[in-house]
Amino acid sequence: PHRTRRPAPPGAASAMNCRAEVLEVSVEGRQVEEAILAVLHTVLLHRSTGKFHYKKEGTYSIGTVGTQDVDCDFIDFAYVRVSSEELDRALRKAVGEFKDALRNSGSDGMGQISLEFYQKKKSRWPFSDECIPWELWTIKVNVVNLANEQERQICREKVGEKLCEKIINIVEVMNRHEYLPKMPTQSEVDNVFDTSLKDVQPYLYKISYQITDSLGTSVTTTMRRLIKDTLAL
Amino acid sequence: AMDSDLSSQDRKDLDKFIKFFALKTVQVIVQARLGEKICTRSSSSPTGSDWFNLAIKDIPEVTHEAKKALAGQLPAVGHSMCVEISLKTSEGDSMELEIWCLEMNEKCDKEIKVSYTVYNRLSLLLKSLLAITRVTPAYRLSRKQGHEYVILYRIYFGEVQLSGLGEGFQTVRVGTVGTPVGTITLSCAYRINLAFMSTRQFERTPPILGIIIDHFVDRPYPSSSPMHPCNYRAGEDNGAVYPSVEDSQEACTTSFSTSPPSQCVFTVTKAHFQTPSPVVTDTLKVPVMGLAFSHQLSSSRLSCQPATLAVGSADMGYPVLFAGGLNAAHPHQLMGPGKDGGVPPMTSQPAHGTQADQERMCTPLDGVHYSAATPSSSEDTETISNSSEGKCGSPHDFLEAIFIRKVGAFVNKPINQVTMANLDIPFAMFAPKNVELEDPNPMVNPPDSPETESPLQGSLHSECSSDSSAGNTHDDFVMIDFKPAFSKDDILPMDLGTFYREFQNPPQLSSLSIDIGAQSMAEDLDSLPEKLAVHEKNVREFDAFVETLQ
Numbered sequence: 001p002h003r004t005r006r007p008a009p010p011g012a013a014s015a016m017n018c019r020a021e022v023l024e025v026s027v028e029g030r031q032v033e034e035a036i037l038a039v040l041h042t043v044l045l046h047r048s049t050g051k052f053h054y055k056k057e058g059t060y061s062i063g064t065v066g067t068q069d070v071d072c073d074f075i076d077f078a079y080v081r082v083s084s085e086e087l088d089r090a091l092r093k094a095v096g097e098f099k100d101a102l103r104n105s106g107s108d109g110m111g112q113i114s115l116e117f118y119q120k121k122k123s124r125w126p127f128s129d130e131c132i133p134w135e136l137w138t139i140k141v142n143v144v145n146l147a148n149e150q151e152r153q154i155c156r157e158k159v160g161e162k163l164c165e166k167i168i169n170i171v172e173v174m175n176r177h178e179y180l181p182k183m184p185t186q187s188e189v190d191n192v193f194d195t196s197l198k199d200v201q202p203y204l205y206k207i208s209y210q211i212t213d214s215l216g217t218s219v220t221t222t223m224r225r226l227i228k229d230t231l232a233l
Numbered sequence: 234a235m236d237s238d239l240s241s242q243d244r245k246d247l248d249k250f251i252k253f254f255a256l257k258t259v260q261v262i263v264q265a266r267l268g269e270k271i272c273t274r275s276s277s278s279p280t281g282s283d284w285f286n287l288a289i290k291d292i293p294e295v296t297h298e299a300k301k302a303l304a305g306q307l308p309a310v311g312h313s314m315c316v317e318i319s320l321k322t323s324e325g326d327s328m329e330l331e332i333w334c335l336e337m338n339e340k341c342d343k344e345i346k347v348s349y350t351v352y353n354r355l356s357l358l359l360k361s362l363l364a365i366t367r368v369t370p371a372y373r374l375s376r377k378q379g380h381e382y383v384i385l386y387r388i389y390f391g392e393v394q395l396s397g398l399g400e401g402f403q404t405v406r407v408g409t410v411g412t413p414v415g416t417i418t419l420s421c422a423y424r425i426n427l428a429f430m431s432t433r434q435f436e437r438t439p440p441i442l443g444i445i446i447d448h449f450v451d452r453p454y455p456s457s458s459p460m461h462p463c464n465y466r467a468g469e470d471n472g473a474v475y476p477s478v479e480d481s482q483e484a485c486t487t488s489f490s491t492s493p494p495s496q497c498v499f500t501v502t503k504a505h506f507q508t509p510s511p512v513v514t515d516t517l518k519v520p521v522m523g524l525a526f527s528h529q530l531s532s533s534r535l536s537c538q539p540a541t542l543a544v545g546s547a548d549m550g551y552p553v554l555f556a557g558g559l560n561a562a563h564p565h566q567l568m569g570p571g572k573d574g575g576v577p578p579m580t581s582q583p584a585h586g587t588q589a590d591q592e593r594m595c596t597p598l599d600g601v602h603y604s605a606a607t608p609s610s611s612e613d614t615e616t617i618s619n620s621s622e623g624k625c626g627s628p629h630d631f632l633e634a635i636f637i638r639k640v641g642a643f644v645n646k647p648i649n650q651v652t653m654a655n656l657d658i659p660f661a662m663f664a665p666k667n668v669e670l671e672d673p674n675p676m677v678n679p680p681d682s683p684e685t686e687s688p689l690q691g692s693l694h695s696e697c698s699s700d701s702s703a704g705n706t707h708d709d710f711v712m713i714d715f716k717p718a719f720s721k722d723d724i725l726p727m728d729l730g731t732f733y734r735e736f737q738n739p740p741q742l743s744s745l746s747i748d749i750g751a752q753s754m755a756e757d758l759d760s761l762p763e764k765l766a767v768h769e770k771n772v773r774e775f776d777a778f779v780e781t782l783q
Contacts, residue, residue, distance in 0.1 A: 045363070046364075050276075061279045062286045064275060064286055065275050065288065066275040067363055068270070068271065068272035080363045171365055171407065175409060198277060199277050
């Protein structure tokens, strides 16, 4: 039977009802972006709907989500993403920042990037709105350096195979049909979905990342909001 | 007793969802094995005909095959719908690669809301299918098809048969959706024992027969494997192929309600399709879009018929070809309003038109001229040119004409049974010479191209067919169309596609013929010792060069 989990009441540990998945990839420097984008796009494919159009009597209709194939240049791999240039740009921006941070940190090339889906819970003044995560995807990235062309060729194939496994894992999680936010009324839709895009409507999400230094401790935590921010007050 | 809890409306809705889910599943799988990248547009306005809120094109032949296999039934316990993907080499060897199974088991979920939760989960499952179809080994094989092998599909309904996959095949589960009448499961069993053919082997081999395959896309068609019953019967095609266009385009206007959870308003409206004209014009776009990439070109080789090729909007990302060459007025009907200089690209519309699109489609374009706008002499063209000038005319005729054209591409009939005088098929050498096949399963064997079209044509064909060993074994697949990417139809009547087809089979170079070849070989052998001596002298330079490469 379909189980509905309510979001945690304010004050409770927000991680309580948040589903968390971790994926690890070992890639060469130039494969970092493509590998992460493949994972993020696959998750967002499953976590985006068409635009909602509310009509009278509380009914709504849903727009159409298009999809397209993406071929990777540095990995023997292809994936499907939602046809939305805005969404693609937003993800590329975040991944680009992560990649730069990895490169500039002087670390061993280890870090992680997270995609978090959350719901907003409006609070009364003077409290600011809460963001309650309900699903968290973390991709742990380990950058390797390769010595010669032959190793690179093998890496292309191996990483491609690994990504196939990741896609299967992601789909498995999606298929569990676990908690999803209730479909919102018109007044609530911005608390559940990102309605800023013109062609698709992903659940509210944010992307953040951390770079790990060689001691294994987290050196930088950067939070980036890629959607319209919640009001501060 | 099991169904007593389900209202009859819910039951009807559920059956409809399952039926269209099955059809969309087949589309996704087959399209993922065509060997090309798929791209569809998102649309913020619901168009009412995108099932499961996903833009998945419907290739009419595929829908037709799926419906035939299902024969009005739905997946049920013990009756699964299977899509078998196999590979066939140019030598005629074939091998099953994958079996995709849509099954139903007995585990029911009575509590679940049909028109809301089930529908959304089916949508999610289709997305998972899109993702998973790219990660099995057959995907990469299918992207490289065309040179030495092609990928075929076959749909059957009944018991799943996995024995053709070899030992140690693996299974991946795409997902499940519980419903009040059972749980739908979608999975793929795929061969891993590809010992005698690796993708790398095909990568290194140059194309056979010297045909440029850059944009060649093979249309997979059902194989006639004798091991598996396939209930396709030859000779059933008629002029009105795929008559159930309306059926396949049933609107699925879904409305969801957020007020009291028990109230789920779900309407499946056929309002668009109640009158004949709107039906036709509304759906006109879709079948054309769906079939456009496999559309036959109507031009004859020498007379350079106009407007034979138009490439769909780059926005679509999907190389789509419209054969609008029936009459100067009519290509316009297939395309959106254009700009100067050539065939306007398709406007960025989703595959399923809205009311506004209908109107736009019916208005001939201004300012776009085609020279040599002589209609071809086929009967159907006459019909069209008579039926309208400057307006839609009889959309029904037009649609019929389109379908008749389409029949030519896929029907297993000799050309004289189809009212297309100027059928012109690229790669016709690979089509079986005798159109009546023994196999009852020739979905896509076009008639031979008319060899009397031009003397050049005739001689080229005979030369090539004698040289090609592979040509005659391609009984089960057909190279349907040649779509040169970025080939715009300019003011010139001859476009890239036509040009290419004209000159695709040049006569053999004399230097490649045996006698001369043997002579030069002898000369080469004689000169070898000299050449070796020269290279020996320069060995240090060569070594230095090699060093720089490492």
